[in-house]
Amino acid sequence: MKQRTKLALFVGQGPSMTCWEEAVERAKKHGRVGMGVESFAEDYCARVAITGRLGEFIAKLLGVHRLWLYARIDRVNLNAQWNGKQGEGDRFIAFEGRKRALDLNIYDRNKRVVLLGQRVAESFGIHADFLEVLRFNGKRYLLFPHPSGINRWWNEPGNRLRAQKALKRFLKLDGKETKRKGERVHGRAKTALVAPPTPGQLPAAPRRSA
Numbered sequence: 001m002k003q004r005t006k007l008a009l010f011v012g013q014g015p016s017m018t019c020w021e022e023a024v025e026r027a028k029k030h031g032r033v034g035m036g037v038e039s040f041a042e043d044y045c046a047r048v049a050i051t052g053r054l055g056e057f058i059a060k061l062l063g064v065h066r067l068w069l070y071a072r073i074d075r076v077n078l079n080a081q082w083n084g085k086q087g088e089g090d091r092f093i094a095f096e097g098r099k100r101a102l103d104l105n106i107y108d109r110n111k112r113v114v115l116l117g118q119r120v121a122e123s124f125g126i127h128a129d130f131l132e133v134l135r136f137n138g139k140r141y142l143l144f145p146h147p148s149g150i151n152r153w154w155n156e157p158g159n160r161l162r163a164q165k166a167l168k169r170f171l172k173l174d175g176k177e178t179k180r181k182g183e184r185v186h187g188r189a190k191t192a193l194v195a196p197p198t199p200g201q202l203p204a205a206p207r208r209s210a
Contacts, residue, residue: 007072007171009110011101011120012054013092013146014079015045019052042080050075050116057147061164062173074110076100078123088150097123111139112170117146131166142170 015023023041032040050058051070059066078097085091101123104113115121121128121143128134128143130153135141145153145163153159168174 008112009074010114012077014077020082049077
């Protein structure tokens with residue numbers, strides 16, 4: 001049977017506290033101890049990355065069933081563990097995020113990549129506005145606002161509809177195949193590709209026109 005082509009790769013920050021606690025409990029029930037608990041939890045949370053409330057939110061935004069969505073996208077987190085709280089959100093280990101992003105840029109075959117939040121985008125060396133598309137390295141990247149309850153972007157009138165339209169266009173679920181108006185190529189205009197985490201392994205930042 002021919003394998004169905006994936007719509008995109010969705011990249012998140014890391015597992016939630018709920019996922020991590022559930023994974024630790026499962027590890028203990030399976031008799032894991034010490035580092036075995038951590039390893040089991042990392043594997044478990046990797047398998048269920050971007051599911052739960054986050055996955056439900058994205059599926060509802062697209063008007064599809066969550067299981068349909070999970071079957072048609074690849075999902076990965078940049079942090080393997082839940083690293084505790086920081087302010088209102090979860091703590092994000094930037095170094096680990098940059099290292100994982102570098103691996104994805106080099107080895108992942110997905111041509112469309114959805115970056116969930118500014119911290120994820122910065123790990124890829126991308127500075128852009130929400131819902132902007134950046135094209136480089138043979139891939140297209142959409143910077144999507146993180147669908148969390150503490151992200152006030154979602155409270156602004158009209159933003160939910162804008163996000164819905166942008167995501168459907170990016171995933172080609174709107175029935176249109178034409179070039180998108182306003183799409184940024186190689187970091188021109190307001191979007192810029194900044195210095196990569198490891199020199200020489202990612203494309204250099206393109207120069208702006210005078």
